[in-house]
Amino acid sequence: MASPIIELADVAKTFESRAGATEALRAVSLTIEAGEFVSIIGPSGCGKSSLLRIVGDLVEPTAGVVRVKGKNAHQARLDRDYGIVFQTPVLYEWRTVLDNIRLPLELAGRPRAEREQRPRALLRLVGLQDFAGHHPWQLSGGMQQRVSIARALALNPSILLMDEPFGALDEMTRERLNQELLQVCAETTATALFVTHSIAEAVFLSSRIVVMSPRPGTIDRVVTVDLPRPRTDKTRALPRFFELVTEVRQSLREDAGLAGKPARPGGSGP
Amino acid sequence: MRLAREYAPAALVLVAGLLAWEAVVYVFSIQFYLLPAPNVIVQSLRETYPLLVEAGLYTFTEAVIGFALGCGGGILAAMAASTSPGFAGLVLPYAVASASVPIIALAPLAIVWFGVEQGSKIAIVVLMTFFPTFVSTLRGLTSVTPQSLELMQSYAATERQIFLKTRLPHSLPMMFTALRACATLAMIGAVVSEFFGGPVKSLGVYIKSTAALFQTRQAWSAILVACALGLLFYFAVVLAERLAMPWHFERREH
Numbered sequence: 338m339a340s341p342i343i344e345l346a347d348v349a350k351t352f353e354s355r356a357g358a359t360e361a362l363r364a365v366s367l368t369i370e371a372g373e374f375v376s377i378i379g380p381s382g383c384g385k386s387s388l389l390r391i392v393g394d395l396v397e398p399t400a401g402v403v404r405v406k407g408k409n410a411h412q413a414r415l416d417r418d419y420g421i422v423f424q425t426p427v428l429y430e431w432r433t434v435l436d437n438i439r440l441p442l443e444l445a446g447r448p449r450a451e452r453e454q455r456p457r458a459l460l461r462l463v464g465l466q467d468f469a470g471h472h473p474w475q476l477s478g479g480m481q482q483r484v485s486i487a488r489a490l491a492l493n494p495s496i497l498l499m500d501e502p503f504g505a506l507d508e509m510t511r512e513r514l515n516q517e518l519l520q521v522c523a524e525t526t527a528t529a530l531f532v533t534h535s536i537a538e539a540v541f542l543s544s545r546i547v548v549m550s551p552r553p554g555t556i557d558r559v560v561t562v563d564l565p566r567p568r569t570d571k572t573r574a575l576p577r578f579f580e581l582v583t584e585v586r587q588s589l590r591e592d593a594g595l596a597g598k599p600a601r602p603g604g605s606g607p
Numbered sequence: 608m609r610l611a612r613e614y615a616p617a618a619l620v621l622v623a624g625l626l627a628w629e630a631v632v633y634v635f636s637i638q639f640y641l642l643p644a645p646n647v648i649v650q651s652l653r654e655t656y657p658l659l660v661e662a663g664l665y666t667f668t669e670a671v672i673g674f675a676l677g678c679g680g681g682i683l684a685a686m687a688a689s690t691s692p693g694f695a696g697l698v699l700p701y702a703v704a705s706a707s708v709p710i711i712a713l714a715p716l717a718i719v720w721f722g723v724e725q726g727s728k729i730a731i732v733v734l735m736t737f738f739p740t741f742v743s744t745l746r747g748l749t750s751v752t753p754q755s756l757e758l759m760q761s762y763a764a765t766e767r768q769i770f771l772k773t774r775l776p777h778s779l780p781m782m783f784t785a786l787r788a789c790a791t792l793a794m795i796g797a798v799v800s801e802f803f804g805g806p807v808k809s810l811g812v813y814i815k816s817t818a819a820l821f822q823t824r825q826a827w828s829a830i831l832v833a834c835a836l837g838l839l840f841y842f843a844v845v846l847a848e849r850l851a852m853p854w855h856f857e858r859r860e861h
Contacts, residue, residue: 395757414760414761417763419761420761421758423757425754427752429776430855431776441762444768472857492762
Protein backbone atom coordinates (compact mmCIF):
# COMPACT_ATOMS: atom_id res chain seq x y z
CA MET A 338 0.00 0.00 0.00
CA ALA A 339 2.39 2.60 -1.17
CA SER A 340 1.50 4.19 -4.47
CA PRO A 341 -1.79 5.99 -4.99
CA ILE A 342 -3.75 4.43 -7.85
CA ILE A 343 -6.65 6.89 -7.91
CA GLU A 344 -6.25 10.57 -7.07
CA LEU A 345 -9.12 13.02 -7.12
CA ALA A 346 -8.32 16.68 -6.53
CA ASP A 347 -11.09 19.27 -6.14
CA VAL A 348 -13.41 17.41 -8.45
CA ALA A 349 -16.72 19.14 -9.16
CA LYS A 350 -19.64 18.22 -11.38
CA THR A 351 -22.57 20.37 -12.38
CA PHE A 352 -25.28 18.95 -14.60
CA GLU A 353 -26.89 21.46 -16.93
CA SER A 354 -30.49 20.92 -17.90
CA ARG A 355 -33.41 23.01 -19.07
CA ALA A 356 -34.60 23.23 -15.48
CA GLY A 357 -31.28 24.83 -14.55
CA ALA A 358 -27.93 23.74 -13.21
CA THR A 359 -27.67 21.01 -10.58
CA GLU A 360 -24.50 20.86 -8.58
CA ALA A 361 -23.88 17.14 -8.09
CA LEU A 362 -20.36 17.26 -6.64
CA ARG A 363 -18.33 20.02 -5.04
CA ALA A 364 -14.62 20.01 -4.17
CA VAL A 365 -14.20 16.25 -3.84
CA SER A 366 -10.64 15.20 -3.06
CA LEU A 367 -9.73 11.59 -2.37
CA THR A 368 -6.66 9.40 -2.68
CA ILE A 369 -6.96 5.63 -3.01
CA GLU A 370 -3.98 3.32 -2.64
CA ALA A 371 -3.48 0.26 -4.85
CA GLY A 372 -5.19 -2.81 -3.44
CA GLU A 373 -7.65 -0.88 -1.30
CA PHE A 374 -11.36 -1.63 -1.12
CA VAL A 375 -13.10 1.73 -0.81
CA SER A 376 -16.85 2.10 -0.43
CA ILE A 377 -18.76 5.28 -1.10
CA ILE A 378 -21.91 5.61 0.94
CA GLY A 379 -24.45 8.37 1.22
CA PRO A 380 -28.11 9.23 0.74
CA SER A 381 -29.53 9.34 -2.76
CA GLY A 382 -28.58 12.51 -4.58
CA CYS A 383 -25.18 12.73 -2.92
CA GLY A 384 -23.45 12.18 -6.25
CA LYS A 385 -21.85 8.85 -5.36
CA SER A 386 -22.73 7.29 -8.72
CA SER A 387 -21.50 10.40 -10.52
CA LEU A 388 -18.23 10.16 -8.64
CA LEU A 389 -17.81 6.53 -9.73
CA ARG A 390 -18.54 7.48 -13.34
CA ILE A 391 -16.07 10.34 -13.20
CA VAL A 392 -13.35 7.95 -12.04
CA GLY A 393 -14.30 5.59 -14.88
CA ASP A 394 -14.32 8.40 -17.47
CA LEU A 395 -17.98 7.76 -18.28
CA VAL A 396 -18.83 11.28 -17.12
CA GLU A 397 -16.53 14.28 -17.39
CA PRO A 398 -15.98 16.43 -14.31
CA THR A 399 -16.80 20.12 -14.59
CA ALA A 400 -13.65 20.97 -12.66
CA GLY A 401 -10.82 19.24 -10.88
CA VAL A 402 -8.21 16.63 -11.69
CA VAL A 403 -8.63 12.85 -11.89
CA ARG A 404 -5.45 10.76 -12.05
CA VAL A 405 -5.59 7.00 -12.44
CA LYS A 406 -2.31 5.09 -12.33
CA GLY A 407 -0.59 8.39 -13.00
CA LYS A 408 -2.61 8.96 -16.18
CA ASN A 409 -5.76 10.91 -16.80
CA ALA A 410 -8.97 8.90 -16.53
CA HIS A 411 -9.58 9.01 -20.27
CA GLN A 412 -6.27 7.36 -21.02
CA ALA A 413 -6.92 4.78 -18.29
CA ARG A 414 -10.21 3.88 -19.95
CA LEU A 415 -8.57 3.53 -23.35
CA ASP A 416 -5.93 1.33 -21.69
CA ARG A 417 -8.80 -0.80 -20.35
CA ASP A 418 -7.78 -0.38 -16.72
CA TYR A 419 -11.40 -0.64 -15.55
CA GLY A 420 -13.83 -3.44 -14.88
CA ILE A 421 -17.35 -2.24 -14.21
CA VAL A 422 -20.37 -3.78 -12.46
CA PHE A 423 -23.74 -2.05 -12.48
CA GLN A 424 -26.78 -2.42 -10.25
CA THR A 425 -28.43 -4.42 -13.02
CA PRO A 426 -26.25 -7.19 -14.49
CA VAL A 427 -26.44 -5.78 -18.08
CA LEU A 428 -25.95 -9.21 -19.65
CA TYR A 429 -26.71 -9.72 -23.32
CA GLU A 430 -29.56 -12.18 -23.73
CA TRP A 431 -28.28 -13.26 -27.16
CA ARG A 432 -25.06 -14.45 -25.60
CA THR A 433 -24.54 -17.46 -23.36
CA VAL A 434 -23.07 -16.95 -19.90
CA LEU A 435 -19.63 -17.87 -21.23
CA ASP A 436 -19.93 -15.55 -24.23
CA ASN A 437 -21.03 -12.68 -21.98
CA ILE A 438 -17.84 -13.06 -19.96
CA ARG A 439 -15.88 -13.25 -23.21
CA LEU A 440 -17.17 -9.86 -24.43
CA PRO A 441 -14.37 -7.67 -23.00
CA LEU A 442 -11.74 -10.05 -24.40
CA GLU A 443 -13.32 -9.72 -27.86
CA LEU A 444 -13.47 -5.94 -27.58
CA ALA A 445 -9.81 -5.80 -26.61
CA GLY A 446 -8.86 -8.13 -29.47
CA ARG A 447 -7.16 -10.64 -27.20
CA PRO A 448 -5.64 -13.78 -28.77
CA ARG A 449 -7.85 -16.75 -29.42
CA ALA A 450 -6.34 -18.99 -26.75
CA GLU A 451 -7.02 -16.38 -24.08
CA ARG A 452 -10.56 -15.83 -25.37
CA GLU A 453 -11.17 -19.55 -24.95
CA GLN A 454 -9.55 -20.19 -21.58
CA ARG A 455 -10.02 -17.01 -19.58
CA PRO A 456 -13.87 -17.06 -19.48
CA ARG A 457 -13.85 -20.66 -18.22
CA ALA A 458 -11.38 -19.84 -15.47
CA LEU A 459 -13.51 -16.85 -14.43
CA LEU A 460 -16.67 -18.97 -14.39
CA ARG A 461 -14.95 -21.36 -11.99
CA LEU A 462 -13.87 -18.39 -9.88
CA VAL A 463 -17.50 -17.33 -9.39
CA GLY A 464 -18.67 -20.93 -9.05
CA LEU A 465 -20.81 -21.06 -12.18
CA GLN A 466 -18.83 -23.58 -14.24
CA ASP A 467 -21.98 -25.68 -14.72
CA PHE A 468 -23.83 -22.79 -16.36
CA ALA A 469 -21.43 -21.92 -19.20
CA GLY A 470 -23.96 -22.65 -21.95
CA HIS A 471 -26.96 -21.10 -20.21
CA HIS A 472 -28.52 -17.85 -21.28
CA PRO A 473 -28.87 -15.02 -18.75
CA TRP A 474 -32.63 -15.39 -18.27
CA GLN A 475 -32.10 -18.96 -17.06
CA LEU A 476 -30.12 -17.65 -14.06
CA SER A 477 -31.29 -16.14 -10.77
CA GLY A 478 -30.55 -12.48 -10.02
CA GLY A 479 -27.63 -13.40 -7.78
CA MET A 480 -26.10 -15.70 -10.39
CA GLN A 481 -26.49 -13.03 -13.08
CA GLN A 482 -24.61 -10.57 -10.90
CA ARG A 483 -21.82 -13.14 -10.40
CA VAL A 484 -21.55 -13.43 -14.19
CA SER A 485 -21.37 -9.65 -14.36
CA ILE A 486 -18.51 -9.65 -11.82
CA ALA A 487 -16.69 -12.37 -13.76
CA ARG A 488 -17.05 -10.27 -16.92
CA ALA A 489 -15.65 -7.22 -15.09
CA LEU A 490 -12.56 -9.25 -14.19
CA ALA A 491 -12.01 -10.59 -17.72
CA LEU A 492 -9.22 -8.20 -18.67
CA ASN A 493 -7.57 -8.35 -15.24
CA PRO A 494 -8.38 -4.69 -14.59
CA SER A 495 -6.43 -2.73 -12.00
CA ILE A 496 -9.61 -1.01 -10.89
CA LEU A 497 -13.00 -2.54 -10.22
CA LEU A 498 -15.85 -0.01 -10.31
CA MET A 499 -19.08 -1.24 -8.74
CA ASP A 500 -22.28 0.80 -8.67
CA GLU A 501 -24.60 -0.73 -6.05
CA PRO A 502 -24.07 -4.18 -7.58
CA PHE A 503 -26.09 -6.01 -4.92
CA GLY A 504 -28.73 -3.32 -4.38
CA ALA A 505 -31.46 -5.29 -6.14
CA LEU A 506 -30.79 -8.58 -4.35
CA ASP A 507 -32.38 -9.98 -1.21
CA GLU A 508 -30.46 -9.72 2.07
CA MET A 509 -29.34 -13.38 2.19
CA THR A 510 -28.03 -13.39 -1.36
CA ARG A 511 -26.37 -10.05 -0.79
CA GLU A 512 -24.44 -11.31 2.26
CA ARG A 513 -23.30 -14.42 0.41
CA LEU A 514 -22.16 -12.37 -2.58
CA ASN A 515 -20.34 -9.93 -0.27
CA GLN A 516 -18.34 -12.88 1.02
CA GLU A 517 -17.68 -14.19 -2.48
CA LEU A 518 -16.66 -10.76 -3.74
CA LEU A 519 -13.98 -10.52 -1.05
CA GLN A 520 -12.65 -13.95 -2.02
CA VAL A 521 -12.62 -12.98 -5.69
CA CYS A 522 -10.86 -9.69 -4.93
CA ALA A 523 -8.28 -11.52 -2.82
CA GLU A 524 -7.34 -13.53 -5.91
CA THR A 525 -6.87 -10.45 -8.03
CA THR A 526 -4.80 -7.40 -7.28
CA ALA A 527 -7.61 -5.08 -8.29
CA THR A 528 -8.44 -1.95 -6.35
CA ALA A 529 -12.17 -1.71 -5.71
CA LEU A 530 -14.37 1.36 -5.68
CA PHE A 531 -17.79 0.32 -4.45
CA VAL A 532 -20.94 2.45 -4.30
CA THR A 533 -23.60 1.28 -1.87
CA HIS A 534 -26.41 2.47 0.35
CA SER A 535 -26.05 -0.42 2.80
CA ILE A 536 -23.99 0.45 5.88
CA ALA A 537 -23.39 -3.17 6.90
CA GLU A 538 -22.23 -4.04 3.39
CA ALA A 539 -19.81 -1.12 3.32
CA VAL A 540 -18.34 -2.02 6.72
CA PHE A 541 -18.01 -5.70 5.86
CA LEU A 542 -16.27 -5.16 2.51
CA SER A 543 -14.15 -2.07 2.87
CA SER A 544 -10.76 -0.98 4.02
CA ARG A 545 -12.14 2.58 4.02
CA ILE A 546 -15.62 4.06 3.78
CA VAL A 547 -16.20 7.45 2.20
CA VAL A 548 -19.32 9.03 3.69
CA MET A 549 -20.91 11.64 1.45
CA SER A 550 -23.56 14.27 2.06
CA PRO A 551 -25.94 15.58 -0.59
CA ARG A 552 -26.78 18.82 -2.40
CA PRO A 553 -24.07 19.37 -3.43
CA GLY A 554 -22.27 16.07 -2.99
CA THR A 555 -19.26 16.44 -0.77
CA ILE A 556 -17.09 14.02 1.17
CA ASP A 557 -18.21 14.29 4.74
CA ARG A 558 -15.72 11.98 6.37
CA VAL A 559 -13.67 8.90 5.71
CA VAL A 560 -13.99 5.97 8.10
CA THR A 561 -11.10 3.50 8.23
CA VAL A 562 -12.31 -0.06 8.76
CA ASP A 563 -9.82 -1.89 10.96
CA LEU A 564 -11.60 -5.24 10.99
CA PRO A 565 -9.27 -8.26 10.60
CA ARG A 566 -9.06 -10.17 7.31
CA PRO A 567 -10.12 -12.60 6.01
CA ARG A 568 -13.63 -11.47 6.80
CA THR A 569 -16.24 -14.17 7.35
CA ASP A 570 -19.67 -14.56 8.88
CA LYS A 571 -17.95 -14.25 12.25
CA THR A 572 -16.81 -10.75 11.32
CA ARG A 573 -20.44 -9.63 11.31
CA ALA A 574 -20.74 -10.69 14.97
CA LEU A 575 -17.68 -8.78 16.23
CA PRO A 576 -18.32 -5.86 18.62
CA ARG A 577 -16.01 -3.73 16.47
CA PHE A 578 -18.27 -4.44 13.46
CA PHE A 579 -21.23 -2.92 15.29
CA GLU A 580 -19.15 0.03 16.48
CA LEU A 581 -18.17 0.80 12.90
CA VAL A 582 -21.73 0.40 11.66
CA THR A 583 -22.85 2.82 14.34
CA GLU A 584 -20.08 5.26 13.47
CA VAL A 585 -21.05 5.31 9.80
CA ARG A 586 -24.72 5.60 10.65
CA GLN A 587 -23.96 8.52 12.93
CA SER A 588 -22.10 10.27 10.14
CA LEU A 589 -25.01 9.80 7.78
CA ARG A 590 -27.40 11.20 10.44
CA GLU A 591 -25.23 14.28 10.78
CA ASP A 592 -25.48 14.70 7.04
CA ALA A 593 -29.20 14.67 7.25
CA GLY A 594 -28.97 17.33 9.93
CA LEU A 595 -30.58 15.07 12.51
CA ALA A 596 -27.74 15.53 14.98
CA GLY A 597 -27.96 19.28 14.68
CA LYS A 598 -24.25 19.61 13.96
CA PRO A 599 -22.83 21.24 10.86
CA ALA A 600 -21.33 18.87 8.30
CA ARG A 601 -17.56 18.68 8.32
CA PRO A 602 -15.71 19.97 5.31
CA GLY A 603 -14.58 17.50 2.66
CA GLY A 604 -11.20 15.92 3.20
CA SER A 605 -8.87 13.42 1.63
CA GLY A 606 -7.79 10.03 2.95
CA PRO A 607 -6.44 9.32 6.44
CA MET B 608 -44.85 -34.48 -32.18
CA ARG B 609 -44.95 -31.32 -30.09
CA LEU B 610 -45.52 -29.32 -33.25
CA ALA B 611 -48.45 -31.56 -34.17
CA ARG B 612 -49.97 -31.16 -30.72
CA GLU B 613 -49.52 -27.40 -30.87
CA TYR B 614 -51.19 -26.93 -34.24
CA ALA B 615 -53.76 -29.74 -34.12
CA PRO B 616 -56.53 -27.57 -32.57
CA ALA B 617 -56.00 -24.86 -35.20
CA ALA B 618 -56.12 -27.46 -38.00
CA LEU B 619 -59.37 -28.83 -36.55
CA VAL B 620 -60.89 -25.35 -36.60
CA LEU B 621 -59.95 -25.03 -40.30
CA VAL B 622 -61.57 -28.38 -41.18
CA ALA B 623 -64.66 -27.52 -39.15
CA GLY B 624 -64.87 -24.12 -40.85
CA LEU B 625 -64.67 -25.65 -44.33
CA LEU B 626 -67.32 -28.23 -43.46
CA ALA B 627 -69.60 -25.51 -42.10
CA TRP B 628 -69.08 -23.43 -45.25
CA GLU B 629 -69.91 -26.44 -47.42
CA ALA B 630 -73.01 -27.17 -45.30
CA VAL B 631 -74.27 -23.57 -45.32
CA VAL B 632 -74.02 -23.39 -49.13
CA TYR B 633 -76.05 -26.57 -49.58
CA VAL B 634 -78.55 -26.12 -46.75
CA PHE B 635 -79.50 -22.59 -47.82
CA SER B 636 -79.09 -23.37 -51.55
CA ILE B 637 -76.80 -20.39 -52.09
CA GLN B 638 -76.06 -19.70 -55.78
CA PHE B 639 -72.50 -20.61 -56.66
CA TYR B 640 -71.87 -17.22 -58.27
CA LEU B 641 -72.55 -15.65 -54.87
CA LEU B 642 -70.58 -18.07 -52.74
CA PRO B 643 -69.22 -21.30 -54.20
CA ALA B 644 -68.81 -24.29 -51.90
CA PRO B 645 -65.22 -25.26 -51.04
CA ASN B 646 -65.32 -28.44 -53.13
CA VAL B 647 -66.38 -26.41 -56.17
CA ILE B 648 -63.47 -24.03 -55.64
CA VAL B 649 -61.03 -26.93 -55.35
CA GLN B 650 -62.45 -28.42 -58.55
CA SER B 651 -62.00 -25.12 -60.36
CA LEU B 652 -58.49 -24.86 -58.95
CA ARG B 653 -57.67 -28.25 -60.43
CA GLU B 654 -58.90 -27.14 -63.89
CA THR B 655 -57.16 -23.75 -64.00
CA TYR B 656 -54.07 -24.88 -62.12
CA PRO B 657 -51.37 -24.12 -64.78
CA LEU B 658 -52.69 -20.62 -65.41
CA LEU B 659 -52.92 -19.85 -61.69
CA VAL B 660 -49.38 -21.02 -61.05
CA GLU B 661 -48.12 -18.72 -63.77
CA ALA B 662 -50.17 -15.77 -62.52
CA GLY B 663 -49.21 -16.57 -58.93
CA LEU B 664 -45.50 -16.60 -59.70
CA TYR B 665 -45.80 -13.30 -61.56
CA THR B 666 -47.44 -11.61 -58.58
CA PHE B 667 -45.27 -13.38 -56.03
CA THR B 668 -42.14 -12.15 -57.81
CA GLU B 669 -43.38 -8.57 -57.47
CA ALA B 670 -44.03 -9.09 -53.77
CA VAL B 671 -40.63 -10.68 -53.10
CA ILE B 672 -38.58 -8.14 -55.09
CA GLY B 673 -40.55 -5.26 -53.57
CA PHE B 674 -40.10 -6.73 -50.10
CA ALA B 675 -36.36 -7.22 -50.60
CA LEU B 676 -35.84 -3.68 -51.87
CA GLY B 677 -38.24 -2.00 -49.42
CA CYS B 678 -37.17 -3.89 -46.28
CA GLY B 679 -33.50 -3.97 -47.29
CA GLY B 680 -33.61 -0.23 -47.93
CA GLY B 681 -35.47 0.34 -44.67
CA ILE B 682 -32.84 -1.58 -42.69
CA LEU B 683 -29.94 0.21 -44.38
CA ALA B 684 -31.60 3.61 -43.92
CA ALA B 685 -32.23 2.83 -40.24
CA MET B 686 -28.59 1.84 -39.78
CA ALA B 687 -27.47 5.10 -41.36
CA ALA B 688 -29.96 7.15 -39.32
CA SER B 689 -28.94 5.43 -36.07
CA THR B 690 -25.44 6.92 -36.36
CA SER B 691 -26.91 10.42 -36.16
CA PRO B 692 -29.52 10.91 -33.40
CA GLY B 693 -30.27 14.40 -34.72
CA PHE B 694 -31.12 13.18 -38.19
CA ALA B 695 -33.12 10.26 -36.79
CA GLY B 696 -35.21 12.65 -34.70
CA LEU B 697 -35.81 14.74 -37.80
CA VAL B 698 -37.17 11.98 -40.05
CA LEU B 699 -38.76 9.62 -37.52
CA PRO B 700 -42.03 11.56 -37.05
CA TYR B 701 -42.62 11.52 -40.82
CA ALA B 702 -41.74 7.86 -41.12
CA VAL B 703 -44.20 7.07 -38.31
CA ALA B 704 -46.89 9.28 -39.88
CA SER B 705 -46.45 7.46 -43.20
CA ALA B 706 -48.13 4.45 -41.59
CA SER B 707 -51.45 6.29 -41.88
CA VAL B 708 -50.95 7.15 -45.56
CA PRO B 709 -52.88 4.79 -47.87
CA ILE B 710 -49.91 4.12 -50.14
CA ILE B 711 -52.03 1.79 -52.27
CA ALA B 712 -53.88 4.92 -53.48
CA LEU B 713 -50.73 5.73 -55.46
CA ALA B 714 -51.08 2.54 -57.51
CA PRO B 715 -52.75 4.24 -60.53
CA LEU B 716 -50.02 6.88 -60.55
CA ALA B 717 -47.32 4.22 -60.22
CA ILE B 718 -48.60 2.79 -63.49
CA VAL B 719 -48.14 6.19 -65.11
CA TRP B 720 -44.58 6.41 -63.76
CA PHE B 721 -43.32 2.83 -64.02
CA GLY B 722 -45.53 1.22 -66.66
CA VAL B 723 -48.24 -1.37 -66.51
CA GLU B 724 -45.86 -4.30 -65.95
CA GLN B 725 -44.13 -5.44 -62.74
CA GLY B 726 -42.23 -2.20 -62.15
CA SER B 727 -45.21 -0.21 -60.89
CA LYS B 728 -46.30 -3.01 -58.51
CA ILE B 729 -42.80 -3.40 -57.14
CA ALA B 730 -42.66 0.35 -56.55
CA ILE B 731 -45.86 0.21 -54.48
CA VAL B 732 -44.60 -2.75 -52.46
CA VAL B 733 -41.29 -0.96 -51.84
CA LEU B 734 -43.15 2.10 -50.53
CA MET B 735 -45.44 -0.02 -48.36
CA THR B 736 -42.61 -2.00 -46.74
CA PHE B 737 -39.87 0.62 -46.48
CA PHE B 738 -41.29 2.80 -43.71
CA PRO B 739 -42.46 0.15 -41.21
CA THR B 740 -39.08 -1.59 -41.49
CA PHE B 741 -37.22 1.71 -41.14
CA VAL B 742 -39.18 2.76 -38.04
CA SER B 743 -38.95 -0.58 -36.21
CA THR B 744 -35.29 -1.16 -37.02
CA LEU B 745 -34.35 2.36 -35.99
CA ARG B 746 -36.23 1.96 -32.71
CA GLY B 747 -34.43 -1.34 -32.15
CA LEU B 748 -31.02 0.14 -32.88
CA THR B 749 -31.54 3.17 -30.65
CA SER B 750 -33.42 1.63 -27.70
CA VAL B 751 -30.26 0.12 -26.20
CA THR B 752 -30.12 0.82 -22.44
CA PRO B 753 -27.71 3.52 -21.22
CA GLN B 754 -25.97 0.89 -19.09
CA SER B 755 -25.27 -1.26 -22.14
CA LEU B 756 -23.56 1.71 -23.75
CA GLU B 757 -21.65 2.57 -20.56
CA LEU B 758 -20.49 -1.03 -20.37
CA MET B 759 -19.15 -0.86 -23.92
CA GLN B 760 -17.57 2.54 -23.28
CA SER B 761 -15.86 1.30 -20.14
CA TYR B 762 -14.07 -1.24 -22.36
CA ALA B 763 -13.10 1.48 -24.83
CA ALA B 764 -15.26 -0.17 -27.52
CA THR B 765 -15.23 1.48 -30.94
CA GLU B 766 -18.47 2.74 -32.54
CA ARG B 767 -18.25 -0.20 -34.92
CA GLN B 768 -17.97 -2.68 -32.04
CA ILE B 769 -20.88 -1.03 -30.22
CA PHE B 770 -22.95 -1.32 -33.39
CA LEU B 771 -22.10 -4.93 -34.16
CA LYS B 772 -22.08 -6.34 -30.63
CA THR B 773 -24.83 -4.30 -28.96
CA ARG B 774 -27.13 -2.31 -31.24
CA LEU B 775 -27.59 -4.80 -34.05
CA PRO B 776 -28.36 -7.92 -31.98
CA HIS B 777 -30.57 -5.80 -29.71
CA SER B 778 -32.56 -4.58 -32.73
CA LEU B 779 -33.25 -8.01 -34.26
CA PRO B 780 -36.53 -8.79 -32.45
CA MET B 781 -38.05 -5.46 -33.48
CA MET B 782 -36.64 -5.70 -36.98
CA PHE B 783 -38.20 -9.12 -37.52
CA THR B 784 -41.55 -8.01 -36.13
CA ALA B 785 -41.58 -5.47 -38.96
CA LEU B 786 -40.37 -8.00 -41.55
CA ARG B 787 -43.18 -10.40 -40.65
CA ALA B 788 -45.77 -7.65 -41.05
CA CYS B 789 -44.13 -6.58 -44.32
CA ALA B 790 -44.30 -10.09 -45.80
CA THR B 791 -48.08 -9.82 -45.51
CA LEU B 792 -48.11 -6.20 -46.71
CA ALA B 793 -46.01 -7.10 -49.75
CA MET B 794 -48.49 -9.70 -50.97
CA ILE B 795 -51.45 -7.34 -50.38
CA GLY B 796 -49.62 -4.52 -52.16
CA ALA B 797 -48.80 -6.65 -55.19
CA VAL B 798 -52.31 -8.10 -55.63
CA VAL B 799 -54.20 -4.87 -55.01
CA SER B 800 -51.94 -2.79 -57.31
CA GLU B 801 -52.73 -5.23 -60.08
CA PHE B 802 -56.42 -4.35 -59.71
CA PHE B 803 -55.53 -1.02 -61.32
CA GLY B 804 -54.09 -2.66 -64.40
CA GLY B 805 -51.57 -5.26 -65.46
CA PRO B 806 -51.10 -8.30 -67.65
CA VAL B 807 -53.90 -10.91 -67.71
CA LYS B 808 -51.63 -13.53 -66.21
CA SER B 809 -51.34 -11.91 -62.80
CA LEU B 810 -53.43 -12.75 -59.73
CA GLY B 811 -54.90 -9.29 -59.26
CA VAL B 812 -56.08 -8.87 -62.84
CA TYR B 813 -57.36 -12.45 -62.92
CA ILE B 814 -59.38 -12.02 -59.73
CA LYS B 815 -60.79 -8.71 -60.92
CA SER B 816 -61.76 -9.88 -64.42
CA THR B 817 -63.27 -13.22 -63.35
CA ALA B 818 -65.26 -11.54 -60.58
CA ALA B 819 -66.55 -8.96 -63.05
CA LEU B 820 -67.85 -11.82 -65.23
CA PHE B 821 -69.46 -13.56 -62.23
CA GLN B 822 -66.95 -16.42 -62.64
CA THR B 823 -66.87 -16.54 -58.89
CA ARG B 824 -65.32 -19.98 -58.53
CA GLN B 825 -62.33 -18.95 -60.66
CA ALA B 826 -61.92 -15.78 -58.64
CA TRP B 827 -62.02 -17.78 -55.42
CA SER B 828 -59.45 -20.27 -56.61
CA ALA B 829 -57.10 -17.36 -57.46
CA ILE B 830 -57.73 -15.87 -54.01
CA LEU B 831 -56.84 -19.27 -52.55
CA VAL B 832 -53.53 -19.21 -54.46
CA ALA B 833 -52.85 -15.68 -53.18
CA CYS B 834 -53.52 -16.88 -49.61
CA ALA B 835 -51.19 -19.86 -50.03
CA LEU B 836 -48.39 -17.66 -51.41
CA GLY B 837 -48.92 -15.11 -48.63
CA LEU B 838 -48.66 -17.82 -45.98
CA LEU B 839 -45.58 -19.28 -47.68
CA PHE B 840 -43.93 -15.86 -47.64
CA TYR B 841 -44.85 -15.26 -44.01
CA PHE B 842 -43.50 -18.58 -42.82
CA ALA B 843 -40.29 -18.12 -44.79
CA VAL B 844 -39.70 -14.92 -42.81
CA VAL B 845 -40.59 -16.70 -39.55
CA LEU B 846 -38.04 -19.40 -40.40
CA ALA B 847 -35.38 -16.78 -41.12
CA GLU B 848 -36.23 -15.15 -37.80
CA ARG B 849 -35.72 -18.39 -35.91
CA LEU B 850 -32.38 -18.98 -37.63
CA ALA B 851 -31.21 -15.41 -37.00
CA MET B 852 -31.97 -15.33 -33.28
CA PRO B 853 -32.50 -18.78 -31.77
CA TRP B 854 -32.05 -17.34 -28.25
CA HIS B 855 -35.24 -15.30 -28.62
CA PHE B 856 -37.38 -18.40 -29.14
CA GLU B 857 -35.62 -20.48 -26.52
CA ARG B 858 -36.56 -17.77 -24.10
CA ARG B 859 -40.20 -17.70 -25.17
CA GLU B 860 -40.44 -21.45 -24.81
CA HIS B 861 -38.55 -21.44 -21.55
